[in-house]
Amino acid sequence: MTQPPRRQLKLGAILAGVGTDHASWRDPDLAGDASIDINWYIENARLAEAAKFDLVFIVDSPFITPDTAPHFLNRLEPLTLLSALAVTTSRIGLVGTLTTSYWEPYNVARQFGSLDHISGGRAGWNVVTTGLEGASRNYGREEHYEHGERYERAGEFVEVVQGLWDSYEDDAFPRDKAAGVFLDKTKQHALDHKGKFYSVAGPLALSRSPQGQPVIFQAGVSGAGRDLGAHIAEGVFAGVDTFEEGQEYYADLKARAVELGRNPDHISVLPGLAPIIADTDEEARALAEAQAGKREIDKLLVELGRAFNYHDFRQYPLDGPFPDVSNLSLNSYKGRAERIVRIAAAEKLTLRETAERFAGWKFDFVGSPQTIADEIERWFEGRACDGFILRVTRPGDFALFREKVVPLLQAKGLFRTEYEHDTLRGHLGLPVPEHRWRKAPALAAAE
Numbered sequence: 001m002t003q004p005p006r007r008q009l010k011l012g013a014i015l016a017g018v019g020t021d022h023a024s025w026r027d028p029d030l031a032g033d034a035s036i037d038i039n040w041y042i043e044n045a046r047l048a049e050a051a052k053f054d055l056v057f058i059v060d061s062p063f064i065t066p067d068t069a070p071h072f073l074n075r076l077e078p079l080t081l082l083s084a085l086a087v088t089t090s091r092i093g094l095v096g097t098l099t100t101s102y103w104e105p106y107n108v109a110r111q112f113g114s115l116d117h118i119s120g121g122r123a124g125w126n127v128v129t130t131g132l133e134g135a136s137r138n139y140g141r142e143e144h145y146e147h148g149e150r151y152e153r154a155g156e157f158v159e160v161v162q163g164l165w166d167s168y169e170d171d172a173f174p175r176d177k178a179a180g181v182f183l184d185k186t187k188q189h190a191l192d193h194k195g196k197f198y199s200v201a202g203p204l205a206l207s208r209s210p211q212g213q214p215v216i217f218q219a220g221v222s223g224a225g226r227d228l229g230a231h232i233a234e235g236v237f238a239g240v241d242t243f244e245e246g247q248e249y250y251a252d253l254k255a256r257a258v259e260l261g262r263n264p265d266h267i268s269v270l271p272g273l274a275p276i277i278a279d280t281d282e283e284a285r286a287l288a289e290a291q292a293g294k295r296e297i298d299k300l301l302v303e304l305g306r307a308f309n310y311h312d313f314r315q316y317p318l319d320g321p322f323p324d325v326s327n328l329s330l331n332s333y334k335g336r337a338e339r340i341v342r343i344a345a346a347e348k349l350t351l352r353e354t355a356e357r358f359a360g361w362k363f364d365f366v367g368s369p370q371t372i373a374d375e376i377e378r379w380f381e382g383r384a385c386d387g388f389i390l391r392v393t394r395p396g397d398f399a400l401f402r403e404k405v406v407p408l409l410q411a412k413g414l415f416r417t418e419y420e421h422d423t424l425r426g427h428l429g430l431p432v433p434e435h436r437w438r439k440a441p442a443l444a445a446a447e
Ligand SMILES: Cc1cc2nc3c(=O)[nH]c(=O)nc-3n(C[C@H](O)[C@H](O)[C@H](O)COP(=O)(O)O)c2cc1C
Pocket: 058, 059, 060, 061, 062, 097, 099, 127, 128, 129, 130, 131, 132, 219, 220, 221, 222, 223, 224, 225, 226, 237, 238, 239, 240, 332, 333, 334, 335, 336
């Protein structure tokens, strides 16, 4: 009897330039302008591709303050950046973040549809609703949309974008020069969408691409965020900190998707990962301690405050109990902020302890390459995730992961040694979505 193929780990790389924390930029091997240097992105995307990663991932948000972490302060716009990567890489998926709260569906359909063509079927869109309230003032609004409304708008927004992506059937363009027929007009479809938030006629002036439609990613941990993910996501950037949280989120999200009649294998759950790796576990622990020792508490308080719309926690006594923030609007990174409040209260944490625990990216992935590979396997086999999105900033850390950890994952049979597909859908095991205007049964898988 033939064995079913083993479930495969997915790996992404967040290209985070000088870092989403306040410390990485000081690494002597990292150029100070990495976040705005296209050559830095090209080099790291190529390194990720050589290591057979599924995708690179660009996070984004349209709001900053003077205290914001270095990468967020000064960085390239995702679609412009990904277009450059599309022509300098050939296999790796290209996922970019764009907010549904401050864009128009027609623009987004056009941008990601174009990226999918330029890259030969490697585009993915990370759907976010924007956590930070200040973004509203960059788009002519006094107030950020309320959390629930953000998600309602996002659902309709994605529906419109996907509708626009199906403006043409796959064989709409005969381009018959002899007969003078460029377009088969019966295969062009206007969307004529009139909904609660959007009114979009269509059609979009762009045909379907090699993967039919770009892949949909999503990030949001609240109930509303999970519901949206269950409806639309084919990959999620999961905001979980521990193995148990990962298991809970994984089971919950996939159960919600099954409820909606979806195949749970068609959603990859991918938490962020920022491991500390050294030759031995002892060295890695010493490194982790040294790094923790260097982290300034003021900066940690800023990173903690981000989930609370950059609330200034520096005003409270550090060793007093985590302050009562019940008067604050939790309209920002709501799911995360509520979890921090809940755990700080349950475990009676001080402000300092809360900042140390929740600022930045938190995982106990500290150890030798073998320890890191074993921990990744434990999360994967324990259904706490389907893979990870590695944060790429310091060159030495990325090299250790590619050169020491990836081969161990390959030796375990968890991760590919060669690409088997040319599209992001192919890498993630996703089918090409059926064209909504075709009555025919679902099209076959990507390749
Ligand atoms: C892991 C994770 C990553 C996110 N990444 C972004 C991002 O890059 N840009 C952005 O504007 N919002 C981002 N968000 C914000 C969400 O889209 C959302 O607006 C906010 O988190 C509130 O939703 P929630 O309460 O469901 O988490 C992210 C959220 C999570 C949980």
